[in-house]
Amino acid sequence: MVTCLIFGTASAQSITFLRIGTGSTAGTYYPIGTLIASVISNPPGSRPCEAGGSCGVPGLIATAQTTHGSVSNIHGVANGSFDTALAQSDMVAAAYKGQGIFHKNDPVTSIRVIANLYPEDIHLVVRKGANIKSVSDLKGKRVSIDVPGSGTRENAQQILKAYGLSIKDIDAVTADPDKAVTLMLTDSLDAFFFVAGYPVTAVSELADAGKIELLPIEGEVAEKFLSEHPYYSDSEIPADTYRDLGSVPTLAVTTQWIVNADMPEELVYEMTRALWNPENRHLLDRGHEKGKLIVPETALKGVSTPIHPGAERYYREIGVLTD
Known part of the structure; x- marks a missing residue:
């Protein structure tokens, strides 16, 4: 008030x-x-x-x-x-x-x-060495989809569903971005979703430490997803937004x-x-x-x-x- x-x-x-x-x-x-x-x-x-x-x-x-x-x-x-x-x-x-x-x-x-x-870009952040090359590879992995009350949590579940996965298919972790960074730094987390306008402090910190990669969201599944969810759009996180990471195609909301x-x-x-x-x-x-x-x-x-x-x-x- x-x-x-x-x-x-x-x-x-x-x-x-x-x-x-x-x-x-x-x-x-x-x-x-x-x-x-x-x-x-x-x-x-x-x-x-x-x-x-x-x-x-x-x-x-x-x-x-x-x-x-x-x-x-x-x-x-x-x-x-x-x-x-x-x-x-x-x-x-x-x-x-x-x-x-x-x-x-x-x-x-x-x-x-x-x-x-x-625009806010979907950052699908994966730990180096976790052997995650596609969204489908998140199955059985320790993945944070953020906390209840966040838009990221809803977006993460929508994207997982598009790739044939649900919360039950991953080792779901409830962690806000700050906690996700801590877990990634100690190798206690394999991946996390974060929807935010780049550059994002949490992702920058992990990139500077050489701990992560960004997973692309593209191809036929992404195109079908876009046709079914009009509030999303194609996007790209440019090269060098984060240290030593190239450009990454992804999706965005505003x-x-x-x-x-x-x-x-x-x-x-x-x-x-x-x-x-x-x-x-x-x-x-x-x-x-x-x-x-x-x-x-x-x-x-x-x-x-x-x-x-x-x-x-x-x-x-x-x-x-x-x-």
């Missing part, structure tokens, strides 16, 4: 505290969430935007919070644990429609989208910035305007590799869940939304 305080001074200004649900510190959501928080924040006493100061929302102080990931973030936005959050596009759509992992519950119709942000429908229209409008303020462009470009891909031209790409009225108003003003 957004918290507002008003200080009784001659230049009284209300302060709004806003929590952004992200993910593990080993992934991409947390640094991107922290970056967005810095872009949209503008605490009282900050220098004016035109004077080289903050170009965020006046009086807003946003902070990023670590979470288990997309599923937890969606529930958190719906129940008020977070004011806003990052989540995978496929998980957002499934929640709104009451499908997939959300099929046992009522549709989460209170979520709204502020913006599509950047990250969306979500909020509850109850958040005031004016606040969401100002947050959206701050995100796309040209004066904040350098923060996005320099803050993270994926920040360079956060651009207004793709703000609504692949968005099937309703856009928040505040964001919609801004997109109509700048001509991104015309119909």
Whole structure:
């Protein structure tokens, strides 16, 4: 729930505290969430935007919070644990429609989208020496599919199913990315799934230690999977993204910035305007590799869940939304 305080001074200004649900510190959501928080924040006493100061929302102080990931973030936005959050596009759509992992519950119709942000690539990380050359080789291996509440867990199960495998066919390990790194470093894990925008800290650490390879997801099975799952797309993790690893074909979803429908229209409008303020462009470009891909031209790409009225108003003003 957004918290507002008003200080009784001659230049009284209300302060709004806003929590952004992200993910593990080993992934991409947390640094991107922290970056967005810095872009949209503008605490009282900050220098004016035109004077080289903050170009965020006046009086807003946003902070990023670590979470288990997309599923937890969606529930958190719906129940008020977070004011806003990052989540995978496929998980957002499934929640709104009451499908997939959300099929046992009522549709989460209170979520709204502020913006599509950047692609998230499926990293299928395998330990060198584990003799894993294809997804099918994961059978009988110690594999982490992340923790309950993460989008990665749902994606991992979908991909395993595409290759004729289920949780019962692997020695499934429940571990978040930080724990997965520790297990890989001690040869206590053979592989793990991680859906995140590259470069990912967890994968970089293991690559620097010379412990891993990235398994490609391509070919006929991947093509059939894409035709059945429209929220995925072909992708490639470029060579040298991680030390001594070549380019790897894989699949990707996208990250969306979500909020509850109850958040005031004016606040969401100002947050959206701050995100796309040209004066904040350098923060996005320099803050993270994926920040360079956060651009207004793709703000609504692949968005099937309703856009928040505040964001919609801004997109109509700048001509991104015309119909």
